[in-house]
Amino acid sequence: xxxxxxASDEWSFVIALxxxxxxxxxxxxxxxxxxxxxxxxxxxxxxVVLQVFFSAAITAAVGLLFFEYFGWIDxxxxxxxxxxxxxxxxxxxxMGFGFVIGGFCPGTSACASAIGKIDAMLFLGGFIxxxxxxxxxxxxxxxFYKSGNQGPIKIYESLGMNREVFLLLxxxxxxxxxxxxxxxxxxxxxxxxxx
Amino acid sequence: xxxxxxQKPPKKYMNPYLAGVxxxxxxxxxxxFTREGLxxxxxxxxxxxxxxxxxxPSHVESEKSAFKHxxxxxxxxxxNRLVYMIVGVFIGGFLSGAINRRLKLKxxxxxxxxxxxxxxxxxxxxxLFGIGSAFGRGCxxxxxxxxxxxxxxxxxxxxxxxxxxxxxIAWFFRKLWI
Numbered sequence: 001x002x003x004x005x006x007a008s009d010e011w012s013f014v015i016a017l018x019x020x021x022x023x024x025x026x027x028x029x030x031x032x033x034x035x036x037x038x039x040x041x042x043x044x045x046x047x048v049v050l051q052v053f054f055s056a057a058i059t060a061a062v063g064l065l066f067f068e069y070f071g072w073i074d075x076x077x078x079x080x081x082x083x084x085x086x087x088x089x090x091x092x093x094x095m096g097f098g099f100v101i102g103g104f105c106p107g108t109s110a111c112a113s114a115i116g117k118i119d120a121m122l123f124l125g126g127f128i129x130x131x132x133x134x135x136x137x138x139x140x141x142x143x144f145y146k147s148g149n150q151g152p153i154k155i156y157e158s159l160g161m162n163r164e165v166f167l168l169l170x171x172x173x174x175x176x177x178x179x180x181x182x183x184x185x186x187x188x189x190x191x192x193x194x195x
Numbered sequence: 196x197x198x199x200x201x202q203k204p205p206k207k208y209m210n211p212y213l214a215g216v217x218x219x220x221x222x223x224x225x226x227x228f229t230r231e232g233l234x235x236x237x238x239x240x241x242x243x244x245x246x247x248x249x250x251x252p253s254h255v256e257s258e259k260s261a262f263k264h265x266x267x268x269x270x271x272x273x274x275n276r277l278v279y280m281i282v283g284v285f286i287g288g289f290l291s292g293a294i295n296r297r298l299k300l301k302x303x304x305x306x307x308x309x310x311x312x313x314x315x316x317x318x319x320x321x322x323l324f325g326i327g328s329a330f331g332r333g334c335x336x337x338x339x340x341x342x343x344x345x346x347x348x349x350x351x352x353x354x355x356x357x358x359x360x361x362x363x364i365a366w367f368f369r370k371l372w373i
Contacts, residue, residue: 002226002227002228003226003227003228003229003230004227004228004229005228005229005230006229006230007229007230007231007276008276009229011228012228012229012230012276013276013279014279015225015228015229015276016225016229016276016277016279016280016283017279017280017282017283018283019221019224019225019228019229019233019280019283020279020280020281020282020283020284020286020287021283021284021286021287021290022217022221022283022287023218023221023233023280023283023284023287023336024283024284024285024286024287024288024289024290024291025287025288025290025291026209026214026217026218026221026287026291027218027284027287027288027291028287028288028291028292028295028297029208029209029214029291029295030208030209030211030214030215030218031208031209031211033288033292033297034303035303035317036303036304036305036372039371039372040372041358041361042361042362042365042372043365043369043372043373045373048208048211051211051212051215052211052212052214052215052218053215053339053340054215055211055212055214055215055216055218055219056215056216056218056219056222056340056344057219057340057343057344058219059215059216059218059219059220059222059223060219060220060222060223060226060232060343060344061343061344061345061346063219063220063223064223064226064344064345067223067227072227073226073227075345077230078226078230078231078345079230079231079232079345080342080345080347081332081333081337081338081341081342081345081347081349081350082332082349083347083348083349083352084332084349085352087330087331087332088330088331088332088338088349088352088353088356089352089356090327090330090331091327091328091329091330091331091332091338091353091356092327092331092352092353092354092355092356092357092359092360093327093356093357093360094323094324094326094327094330094331095323095324095327095328095331095334095335095353095356095357095360096327096356096357096358096359096360096361096363096364097320097323097327097360097364098320098321098322098323098324098325098327099320099324099335099357099361100320100360100361100364100365100368100371101316101319101320101323101368101371102316102317102318102319102320102321102323102324103316103317103320103371103372104317104320104321104324105235105324105334105335105336106235106236106239106324106328106334106335106336107233107235107284107334107335107336108335109321110235110281110284110285110288111284111285111287111288111291112288113285113288114284114285114286114287114288114289114292115288115289115291115292115297115298115299116292116298116299116300116301117301117302117303118300118301118302118303118314119302119303119304119313119314119317120317122314122317122318122321123317123318123320123321123324124239124321125318125321126317126318126319126320126321126322126323126324126325127236127239127321127322127324127325127328128239128242128243128321128325129318129321129322129325130321130322130323130324130325130326130327130328130329131236131239131240131243131325131326131329132243132325133322133325133326134261134325134326134329134330135243135247135255135260135261135262135329138259138260138261139258139259141330142261145261145330150348152347153347153348153349154345154346154347154348155346155347155348155350155351156346157348158348163346166346167346170346178212
């Protein structure tokens with residue numbers, strides 16, 4: 001029964017490399033190596049980010065549930081991100097600015113750099129500067145960074161819902177978003193010439 | 196013959212839903228094999244910690260550093276699966292670019308702005324993302340997609356904040372893109 005290895009196992013390094021290759025290959029193939037394509041999600045001319053992102057999330061979430069039903073994986077053994085309320089909200093908001101201004105996120109900028117996008121390389125350079133800045137002034141916000149720790153809490157627990165019901169609603173919401181954005185994209189493309 | 200080959204236009208992008216489902220399967224396999232999912236920002240943080248360990252060890256090993264746990268007891272911050280993963284992302288991205296004829300040194304920007312303006316925006320956006328992903332304990336991959344897959348509350352909050360903020364501020368930065 002999975003998970004087969006722990007994250008610090010040396011086999012995990014080899015597997016992570018293979019997973020990374022698949023991850024980078026798929027990001028590039030879907031067009032995530034273009035900042036103009038990525039930024040489209042904010043202006044309605046290209047929703048590829050939303051389409052890939054949510055179809056990946058629901059596939060993995062539903063898949064994990066089935067793996068558990070079949071007895072293939074012990075879900076209590078896998079890593080669940082800890083929720084630090086204030087820090088997660090602030091971090092997400094700053095990343096929102098970074099995305100709209102920079103046109104990439106770290107993973108997409110890595111794969112775009114690999115095919116020669118100079119703007120992606122500059123984004124990565126900026127990213128490293130940002131990380132250094134965070135570390136340099138860390139004592140000023142260490143308390144805030146560590147405050148509001150709710151542990152590895154799940155969304156259905158936060159909402160007081162049944163897990164399967166939540167997942168079903170999540171899938172329905174994603175499909176609704178796919179249909180709605182396809183419609184918006186068509187309208188926007190008709191109005192303005194595609195980039 | 197070689198020239199004709201080079202002049203062929205780039206291939207079309209993969210269907211986004213197909214790419215998404217395949218990516219979902221990759222995440223699923225990552226959890227199955229290694230207990231953890233994807234991540235991109237962690238490797239860069241560890242890279243910074245590694246350089247600091249060499250250049251300013253007194254800082255990174257002190258209580259003042261956000262990365263002290265990466266270097267605790269003389270540990271090598273690069274000995275981590277996320278570092279191998281980001282190397283894979285570069286290789287995978289390059290392979291797809293090569294196969295689909297998209298390898299090209301290019302600074303991509305909207306025709307309405309100069310290369311210089313795009314370059315400055317990319318650096319500033321990157322820096323903000325660096326700070327944001329430090330607070331968020333991960334970026335769109337590790338704190339976002341990955342956390343959504345395991346239905347972690349943090350993932351829904353981080354993704355909601357990234358895209359929510361993005362939509363709120365998009366109008367002010369529209370000249371960069373449209």
